[in-house]
Each structure stands twice: as C-alpha cells, then as structure tokens.
Amino acid sequence: QVQLVQSGAEVKKPGASVKVSCKASGNTFTGFYFHWVRQAPGQGLEWMGIINPSGGSTVYAQRLEGRVTMTWDTSTRTVSMELRGLRSEDTAVYFCARDAGDRYFHYWGQGTLLTVSS
Amino acid sequence: DVQMTQSPSALSASVGDTVTITCRASQTVYSWLAWYQQKPGKAPKLLIYKASSLESGVPSRFSGSGAGTEFTLTISSLQPDDLATYYCQQSNIYPFTFGQGTKLEIK
Numbered sequence: 001q002v003q004l005v006q007s008g009a010e011v012k013k014p015g016a017s018v019k020v021s022c023k024a025s026g027n028t029f030t031g032f033y034f035h036w037v038r039q040a041p042g043q044g045l046e047w048m049g050i051i052n053p054s055g056g057s058t059v060y061a062q063r064l065e066g067r068v069t070m071t072w073d074t075s076t077r078t079v080s081m082e083l084r085g086l087r088s089e090d091t092a093v094y095f096c097a098r099d100a101g102d103r104y105f106h107y108w109g110q111g112t113l114l115t116v117s118s
Numbered sequence: 119d120v121q122m123t124q125s126p127s128a129l130s131a132s133v134g135d136t137v138t139i140t141c142r143a144s145q146t147v148y149s150w151l152a153w154y155q156q157k158p159g160k161a162p163k164l165l166i167y168k169a170s171s172l173e174s175g176v177p178s179r180f181s182g183s184g185a186g187t188e189f190t191l192t193i194s195s196l197q198p199d200d201l202a203t204y205y206c207q208q209s210n211i212y213p214f215t216f217g218q219g220t221k222l223e224i225k
Contacts, residue, residue, distance in 0.1 A: 046216070047207075
C-alpha cells in the first residue's frame with residue numbers, strides 16, 4: 001500500500017523560502033509521477049506541478065515558474081517542493097500526490113500547512 | 119489554461135436521494151477527467167478517473183459519465199458520510215486544473 005507522509009507545519013515571513021517534503025513508501029515500481037497541489041484557506045484546489053522521479057524532469061504551473069522547485073531523492077524516496085519569495089497569498093495547505101502513471105491522483109499525503117505572515 | 123466549471127456550487131439533499139454534479143471544460147479534455155471527494159480537514163480522495171472508471175474501494179453508488187467538455191458525477195442512495203466537497207479535475211493538458219468545487223450538504 002502506498003503511503004505519503006509529509007513534513008510538519010511551517011510559519012515563514014514574507015520573502016523567505018520553504019521546503020516541504022513527502023516521504024513515499026509502499027509500491028516500489030517505477031512509471032509513476034508525483035504532483036503538488038495546494039489549497040488556500042476556504043478555497044479550492046490548485047495544481048502546482050509534476051515531477052518524474054525517474055530522471056527528475058518537472059513541469060510547473062506557469063504562475064509559479066521561477067519560484068518553485070520540485071526534487072526527488074531516490075535514496076530516501078522523498079519528493080520535496082521548495083517555494084521561494086513567499087507572499088501572504090502562499091498561505092495554504094500543501095499536498096503531495098502520486099499518480100499511477102495515468103495522471104490521476106490516486107494517493108495523497110496528509111497535507112502541510114504553510115503560514116506566511118510578518 | 120483549461121477552465122473547469124462545476125454546477126451547482128452547493129446543494130442539499132436527503133439520505134437516499136440521487137444527486138448529480140456537472141462539470142464543464144472550456145475546451146475538450148477527451149476523457150481525461152477525474153472526480154475527488156474532500157472532507158473538512160482531509161486530503162482529497164479519488165473517486166472516478168478517466169471520466170467513468172471507479173477507483174478501487176469506492177462504493178458503486180458513485181458513477182461518472184461524459185467526454186469532451188461535459189461530465190457528470192452521480193451519487194445514488196445518498197448516505198450521511200457523503201457530506202463533502204466534490205471537485206472535478208482535468209489531466210489532458212498542463213496545467214492540470216480543478217473545478218471550483220461543489221459543497222454537498224445532507225438534509
């Protein structure tokens with residue numbers, strides 16, 4: 001059974017950076033991708049980007065391009081998302097998700113609350 | 119970006135009812151459409167993928183249909199546990215986009 005366990009809540013000041021991690025366990029086969037999705041308080045879901053753990057290629061949402069970096073560490077089976085130049089509007093719960101090689105989010109982490117406040 | 123528009127934004131129904139949620143895409147997404155259920159404080163849960171395929175472990179009361187630009191999620195024999203917000207999401211083209219959500223209340 002696939003499990004995704006995310007790092008804990010973060011509080012950051014505007015302009016700072018944050019790195020959220022997501023440790024994967026279970027199915028060790030390849031052919032899947034990781035995604036990051038965020039949800040501002042009381043709002044809907046926003047897809048942030050995708051990373052292929054086999055090779056590390058990424059596609060980011062254009063509105064985050066230049067501020068976001070997603071990485072995969074094979075040795076720890078951990079996917080990470082770094083967001084730089086934080087703004088108050090980045091306050092949200094950040095979810096990692098994994099597909100089954102089919103672009104659908106079958107597995108989700110528990111979410112990490114990021115609060116950006118001065 | 120592909121805009122996903124859900125209707126209604128909220129609905130109220132009784133236990134045992136059948137409810138339908140509609141999702142329209144601003145351009146064709148073929149069958150690259152999923153439905154998720156999200157309960158307060160929890161991560162979303164995949165219900166339907168590829169427009170009409172039922173995710174493993176999801177009750178057969180949930181069904182999806184449609185292709186192209188118009189899709190529906192139907193929940194039959196509504197249960198109290200179905201209280202949640204439901205989102206559609208397209209995976210045809212980057213950036214993947216979600217509908218704004220439909221909040222389902224049980225009367």
